[in-house]
Amino acid sequence: xxDKTSQQEPTRRAFLQTSTAAVAATGLGGxxxxxxxPVFADGxxxxxxGGPTGFEGAxxxxxxxxxxxxxxxxxxxxLQAAGNAPQKIRILLPEGTIDQLKQPFRDGAxxxxxxxxxxxxxxxxxxxxxxxxIFKKVIQDVTTTGGSFDIxxxxxxxxxxxxxxxxxxxxxxxxxxxxxxWGDPERGLPTQELVKLLYTYNDKFYPIALDGDFLTWYYLKxxxxxxxxxxxFASEVGRELVAPNTWKEHDEIAKFFTGKDFGNGTMYGNGxxxxxxxxxxxxxxxxxxxxxxxxxxxxxxxxxxxxxxLAIQCAEEHVRSLEWSPPDALSFTxxxxxxxxxxLQVPSICTYTxxxxxxxxxxxxxxxxxxxxxxxxxxxxxxxxxxxxxxRRSILHYSISGWVSSTSQNAEAAxxxxxxxxxxxxxxxxxxxPTGYLDPMQxxxxxxxxxxxxxxxxxxxTIPYTVARSxxxxxxxxxxxxxxxxxxxxxxxxxxxKTAKQAMDAAQGKWEQIIRRQKRKGIVEAIQASRKTxxxxxxxx
Amino acid sequence: MTExxxxxxxxxxxxxxxxxxxxxxxxxxxxxxxxxxVAPTVALLIFIVIFPLLxxxxxxxxxxxxxxxxxxxxxxxxxxxxxNYLILAYDPAFWAALWRTAMIMLVAVPAQxxxxxxxxxxxxxxxxxxxxxxxxxxxxxxxxxAVVGLMFFLLFQGTGPVNDSLGLPASFSWLTDPNRALIxxxxxxxxxxxxxxxxILLAGMLGVPSDQLxxxxxxxxxxxxxxxxxILPRMKSVIAIAIVLRLVECFKIFDLIFIMTSGxxxxxxxxxxxxxxxxxxxxxxxAYVGAVGLAVLIVLSLIAAFGLSRVAKNxx
Numbered sequence: 001x002x003d004k005t006s007q008q009e010p011t012r013r014a015f016l017q018t019s020t021a022a023v024a025a026t027g028l029g030g031x032x033x034x035x036x037x038p039v040f041a042d043g044x045x046x047x048x049x050g051g052p053t054g055f056e057g058a059x060x061x062x063x064x065x066x067x068x069x070x071x072x073x074x075x076x077x078x079l080q081a082a083g084n085a086p087q088k089i090r091i092l093l094p095e096g097t098i099d100q101l102k103q104p105f106r107d108g109a110x111x112x113x114x115x116x117x118x119x120x121x122x123x124x125x126x127x128x129x130x131x132x133x134i135f136k137k138v139i140q141d142v143t144t145t146g147g148s149f150d151i152x153x154x155x156x157x158x159x160x161x162x163x164x165x166x167x168x169x170x171x172x173x174x175x176x177x178x179x180x181x182w183g184d185p186e187r188g189l190p191t192q193e194l195v196k197l198l199y200t201y202n203d204k205f206y207p208i209a210l211d212g213d214f215l216t217w218y219y220l221k222x223x224x225x226x227x228x229x230x231x232x233f234a235s236e237v238g239r240e241l242v243a244p245n246t247w248k249e250h251d252e253i254a255k256f257f258t259g260k261d262f263g264n265g266t267m268y269g270n271g272x273x274x275x276x277x278x279x280x281x282x283x284x285x286x287x288x289x290x291x292x293x294x295x296x297x298x299x300x301x302x303x304x305x306x307x308x309x310l311a312i313q314c315a316e317e318h319v320r321s322l323e324w325s326p327p328d329a330l331s332f333t334x335x336x337x338x339x340x341x342x343x344l345q346v347p348s349i350c351t352y353t354x355x356x357x358x359x360x361x362x363x364x365x366x367x368x369x370x371x372x373x374x375x376x377x378x379x380x381x382x383x384x385x386x387x388x389x390x391x392r393r394s395i396l397h398y399s400i401s402g403w404v405s406s407t408s409q410n411a412e413a414a415x416x417x418x419x420x421x422x423x424x425x426x427x428x429x430x431x432x433x434p435t436g437y438l439d440p441m442q443x444x445x446x447x448x449x450x451x452x453x454x455x456x457x458x459x460x461x462t463i464p465y466t467v468a469r470s471x472x473x474x475x476x477x478x479x480x481x482x483x484x485x486x487x488x489x490x491x492x493x494x495x496x497x498k499t500a501k502q503a504m505d506a507a508q509g510k511w512e513q514i515i516r517r518q519k520r521k522g523i524v525e526a527i528q529a530s531r532k533t534x535x536x537x538x539x540x541x
Numbered sequence: 542m543t544e545x546x547x548x549x550x551x552x553x554x555x556x557x558x559x560x561x562x563x564x565x566x567x568x569x570x571x572x573x574x575x576x577x578x579v580a581p582t583v584a585l586l587i588f589i590v591i592f593p594l595l596x597x598x599x600x601x602x603x604x605x606x607x608x609x610x611x612x613x614x615x616x617x618x619x620x621x622x623x624x625n626y627l628i629l630a631y632d633p634a635f636w637a638a639l640w641r642t643a644m645i646m647l648v649a650v651p652a653q654x655x656x657x658x659x660x661x662x663x664x665x666x667x668x669x670x671x672x673x674x675x676x677x678x679x680x681x682x683x684x685x686x687a688v689v690g691l692m693f694f695l696l697f698q699g700t701g702p703v704n705d706s707l708g709l710p711a712s713f714s715w716l717t718d719p720n721r722a723l724i725x726x727x728x729x730x731x732x733x734x735x736x737x738x739x740x741i742l743l744a745g746m747l748g749v750p751s752d753q754l755x756x757x758x759x760x761x762x763x764x765x766x767x768x769x770x771x772i773l774p775r776m777k778s779v780i781a782i783a784i785v786l787r788l789v790e791c792f793k794i795f796d797l798i799f800i801m802t803s804g805x806x807x808x809x810x811x812x813x814x815x816x817x818x819x820x821x822x823x824x825x826x827x828a829y830v831g832a833v834g835l836a837v838l839i840v841l842s843l844i845a846a847f848g849l850s851r852v853a854k855n856x857x
Contacts, residue, residue, distance in 0.1 A: 136822045143607040161825065166610035276805045327699030330717035330806045477608050481824040491807035495719045521608065 049073075050119050052110040052429055057450065061429040068181035068423035072416045075178050076120045079413055086410040088123040089417050091151040092137060094400060095128035097210075100436025101421075102126065105429070105450070112430050116420060122413065131437075135161075142167035147407035150414040156198070156399040157483070159207045160476035164521055169404035172205045174415040180423055182209070187424040187444035190468065197396065197472055197533040198441070202526055206403055208418045210427075212441025213399035214470045215281055216463055217382065218341060218355055219243060219348035222375025229262055243379030245390055245541075247286060247317065250348075250382055254324035257347050264344035264371070270324035271346030273337045274494060279330075280487045281397035281473060282350065285381070287314045288471045289393040292386035293536045297474065300531065302524035304511035306486065307504045315500035319493050330494060342370035350381075350394065353439045353463055356456040378462035381469050389538040394470040400438060431455075441467060471534050476526035478518040485510035594835075601625050601831035608825055616828070625832035635833060637808065638816035644723065645812065646791045649730045653787060654780075656731070657738025661746050662768065664739075682736035690800025693729040697801075719809035722802050726810050729797055734790070738783055745779030746772055778852045785848030789841055813837055 043053030044062050050073050051062030063069040079085035093101075104111045113124050127149070129137045135154040140146070142165050152167065162168045182188045183195040198209040223229055224241055233241035233256055244250040254269030261267065272282040288294050290310040299305055322329065326340055340346045342359045349355070356378075359370040368374070383392040402422070404414045420426055424444035431440045432450035445451050446460045455463070474482050486507045493503035515523055596613070602623055605616035629635055660678060664671065681689070696703050697715035704713055715725045749772050757767050773780075795814035798804060804811035804819070811819070817837070820830045 139607055139822075139825065143613070145612065161608055164608035164610060276803060276807075327711045327714050328717055330714075331694075331698075331802065480822075481826070484819060484823045488808055491805055495717070495806040495809065497719060497807055497809070517604075 050115070051425065052112070052115050055106060055109040058109070060448065061425045063423075063425050067425065068179065068184075069420050069426050071178045072180075072420035072423065073119050075416045075419075076122060076413060079416075080121075085120075085122060085413050086150075088125055089150045089410060089414055090125045090127065090148065091153065091402075091417075092127050092129060092134065092141075092149045093153050094131035094134050094437075096131060097153075097400065097436045097438050098126050098128050100430055100433040100438055103433065103435065105433040112421070112426055115426070115429075116417065122417070124417065138162065138167065139165065141405075142407075145407060147405070147409075149405050150408040150410050151402050151418060152405055153210065153400055153402045156207055156209070156211075156213075156396065156401040157473050157475045157479050159201045159401065159403070160474075160479055160526055162403055163201050163206055164477035167403070167406055168206045169406045169408065169411050169415075170204045170206060171208075171404055171411075171415045174412060174419070175199075175205045178416065178419055180419045182422065182424075182442075184424065185443075188442050190443060190464070193533050193535070194467065198399075198401070201475070202522070202529050207401035208403070208422050209399065209441065210402050210422055210438055211398075211400040212439045212445075212463070212467065213352055214396050214441065214463065214467045215285065215350045215394050216353050216459065216466045217243075217348060217350045217379045217394075218376055218459075219379055220341065220344060220372060220375045221377035222372075223262060223264075223344065223347060226262060232256075232260070243377075244382050245380070245392075246382055246384055247289065248384075251317070251321060251324075253347065254321060258324040267344070268324060268326040268329075268340075268346050270321045270329075271326075271337065271340055271349035272321075273332055273334065273349075273351070274318075274322055274325050274329045275332045276330075276487055276491050277483075278333050278337070280483055280490070281395045283314070283318050283486075283490055284397070284473060285350070285393050285395040285471070286318055287311060288395065288534075289383040289391050290314050292384075292389070292391050293538050294391065294393070294471060294534050296531055296534065298527045298531070300528065302515060302519075302527040304508050304515065306511060307501075307508040312501050312504050315490065315493060315504050318490070319500050322494050330491070341376075342372045344371050344375075348379075352398075352437065353455055353459060354437045356459055357434065357454045360456050376456070376458075378456075378459045380462060381466050383469075385541060386538070389540055391538045392469045393535075394466045395473055396470050397473040469535050469537055472530055474530075476523055476530060477521050478514050478523060481514050482511055485514065594838075597831040597834055599831075600828045601835060603828050605828045606825050607827060613827075619828075621828075625829050626836075628829065629832050629836060634808070634811075635816060638811050638813050641723065641810065642792055642794070642812040642814075645727055645730065645794060646788055649727045649734075650784060650787045650791055652727070652731045653735045653738045654742075654784060656735045657740075657742050657783075660735070660739045661743035664743055665746050678739060679736045681733045682740070684733065686733065686796040687800050689729055689733045690797045693725065693732075693797075694801045697725045716802050717806050719806055722806060722810050726794075726798050726801060729801065730791065730794060733797070734787060738787060741779060741783040741786070742776065745776040745783075748779070749775045781848050781851045785845055788844055788848070792837075792841060792844070 043058070044051065045059035047064055048059065048062035049064045049070060051069070052058050053062075065071065065074050076085055101113050102111055104114075110118075113126075117123060135158045138152045138154050138158070139161070141148050141152070142162070152162070154162075159168070182199055183192060189195050189198065196203075199205055199207060201207065221243075224243070230241055233239075233253075236256055237252055241253065241256075244253055251270075257267045257269035259266060259268075273279045274282065284297070287297070290313070295308075295310055295314075296305055305311065326332070326345060328336070332340070334351060337349055337351060338355050338359060341349045341355065356376060360373050360376045361369055362373065363369055381392040381394040383390045402418045404411050404418065408414050421430070424442050427442060428440075428445050428448045428451060430436075430438060431445045431448065432454065434454055440446060440451055440455060440463065443464065446464055452460050489498065489503040489507040489510070492498040492506075493500050498506070600613060600616055602620060602625070603616040604619035604621050604624075605611075605613060609616075609619070611618065664675065664678075684692075694716065695701055698704075699711040699714050703709075703715065704711065715721045753771055754767055757771055762770070793814055794812055795818065798810050798812060798815060799818070802810045804815040813833075817830055817833055820826045820833065
């Protein structure tokens with residue numbers, strides 16, 4: 001799973017020595033297919049055999065045959081030598097991610113996909129689909145045995161559904177053979193639990209993580225720090241206004257900000273998403289922290305855990321928090337949620353980390369990306385006090401993953417492409433792109449200055465801290481039915497059609513029914529496997 | 542002469558007989574040939590109409606979902622003796638969706654009818670700028686429903702133009718309040734489809750013979766009497782067609798609601814189409830969807846049959 005040898009870090013001097021050749025290589029990139037090896041190899045740092053060239057720091061993304069990306073490239077070359085490599089690999093991708101792979105992150109740099117094509121000669125055909133519809137397209141292809149794609153991508157949560165449908169290829173043998181660096185403690189994910197969470201299903205390798213949707217807290221530190229805000233909070237709540245550690249503190253702050261105007265218009269204190277689909281993870285992460293170390297969504301026996309006293313209390317708190325939300329919060333997607341923070345309408349939000357990429361800092365012309373530019377910061381996930389500790393919890397939700405299609409005639413080549421794409425050097429290069437919504441999750445991403453310049457330095461420690469404290473959303477067969485059933489009931493409670501207790505009782509009933517129907521498909525085993533990936537970290541108060 | 546004529550007659554008769562035989566053969570063969578000509582079309586129709594229906598019927602008697610990992614034609618492995626229909630009969634979510642759909646139909650279609658009728662009456666006589674107004678009135682119908690959904694989604698935001706112009710606070714929520722969300726959807730649907738009603742009814746009104754109207758006027762008939770006693774009775778068939786058309790379309794309403802509320806808040810605006818969509822793509826419960834789909838087809842067929850029988854009765 002990790003690099004077999006220690007990484008050979010090229011020095012800056014070594015890079016400068018080869019920079020002239022790198023420039024030449026970039027200019028001749030179009031001729032890559034004819035004179036591939038000599039031209040681009042000149043742009044590589046000493047000891048490296050592949051990777052991007054043509055920009056300062058390119059050596060940090062380069063690799064050789066001892067590294068995960070290099071093994072993938074050599075694997076493809078071996079397939080080519082044996083006459084088993086395809087000319088083209090077809091991948092279904094969310095439209096908003098294509099530029100992140102296809103466009104160089106800056107002028108002169110090499111686009112990730114171009115690096116692959118240049119080194120292997122295997123063309124990558126990317127077919128875009130709207131992110132909300134992508135899994136429908138996957139299921140259509142699977143059920144019609146269309147075989148249109150070698151690789152599917154879609155939400156990590158859909159892994160169970162895809163595996164159950166027989167649409168995903170078990171790539172365990174390839175993982176064993178090519179040793180990706182996903183679990184490298186220095187560069188990849190810090191724990192084997194996280195590797196299991198993101199790359200396996202029922203202890204077999206199916207999904208390959210291309211995204212890190214661990215919901216992270218962002219807040220308007222610039223507004224928190226204003227003296228008039230501090231004074232008002234102190235006189236109203238009786239303590240200093242700081243980033244919250246618990247849901248109780250969060251709700252106090254939400255109540256405080258609601259209806260107040262600190263020079264930017266009326267604010268609403270609760271920025272977390274409350275709407276159908278987008279608001280569901282908000283509820284899940286609140287629910288996960290109700291007990292210590294976790295309030296699981298299912299018992300060890302696979303029974304739903306939704307109508308416990310704690311779950312009902314959680315639903316009541318969640319419903320109450322709507323009164324501090326913007327008026328149309330129940331129809332917000334993540335876009336409106338982001339806009340609320342960017343327009344200083346809400347003081348905080350727990351969301352995808354690309355919010356900082358698109359809303360903080362300055363544009364190329366020097367103007368601010370949003371009204372929140374320069375005011376934003378992150379804080380640790382919030383939880384609940386249990387005795388002398390807090391169980392801070394966030395959630396992994398959506399997070400785009402890749403799966404090799406079970407109908408692909410080129411499963412090994414498709415896997416090798418995914419390994420190359422998701423390995424820590426290439427993935428860091430993808431994260432350097434100012435476009436797209438594939439987000440970082442590997443340690444190497446957070447150590448990379450170009451990634452920090454996109455996602456903001458202040459988030460580089462918070463995100464991995466959040467990752468380590470995130471529970472998985474539901475990802476086993478029947479996931480969409482389970483999520484929808486709970487979602488509907490929570491929305492019914494939020495709109496006053498049901499009490500929190502009625503909603504949770506009804507959700508419990510629906511989940512029991514779904515579980516009963518899914519039992520013969522191994523859902524209980526999947527629940528048990530999922531429970532093992534939950535974090536147990538708790539923090540001192 | 543007589544002999545000649547009798548010979549000629551016989552010959553003529555024989556010719557006619559031969560010709561009749563020829564044409565009869567041609568007719569017979571032609572009909573055969575015609576059958577061969579239309580056979581591909583009939584086969585295609587069977588394939589695109591009958592086959593999916595049979596497939597749906599077949600699946601509806603099983604528990605099959607795409608998550609089973611077996612192709613649909615092996616769905617018989619989970620045959621359930623019609624249990625989906627039993628579930629459907631007791632599924633509160635289905636009946637609630639059907640009720641909401643009926644609510645939209647019962648409010649939106651009459652609203653569209655009366656508005657369309659009023660507008661059509663205004664457009665019978667010529668007036669300056671009639672063509673321009675005509676185009677303006679028809680415009681909403683030309684807009685893609687998804688765009689209409691987006692327009693009304695923006696209009697009905699708490700901080701949107703509707704609340705602004707009515708002087709309502711931002712907290713007065715249209716799309717996130719269960720009752721007002723349904724009203725918003727009905728308003729949007731009425732805005733878009735009144736023009737279609739107007740167009741059909743105007744065509745019906747213009748088809749009323751002008752001499753009858755003129756005669757009625759000369760005999761002292763008021764406008765109301767003319768409308769009620771002459772125009773309306775002669776438009777019965779057109780009205781029935783317009784209403785059936787809109788009822789069926791309204792029953793299938795999807796894109797507008799999908800964009801405006803996605804069926805929410807909760808399930809407050811979840812119609813049959815959205816219910817089916819959710820069951821198909823979210824729950825992946827395709828066998829159950831087959832059962833619901835057939836039930837919906839029967840309902841729509843009954844509506845259409847009722848409407849068309851009214852038309853036939855009027856013509857009779």
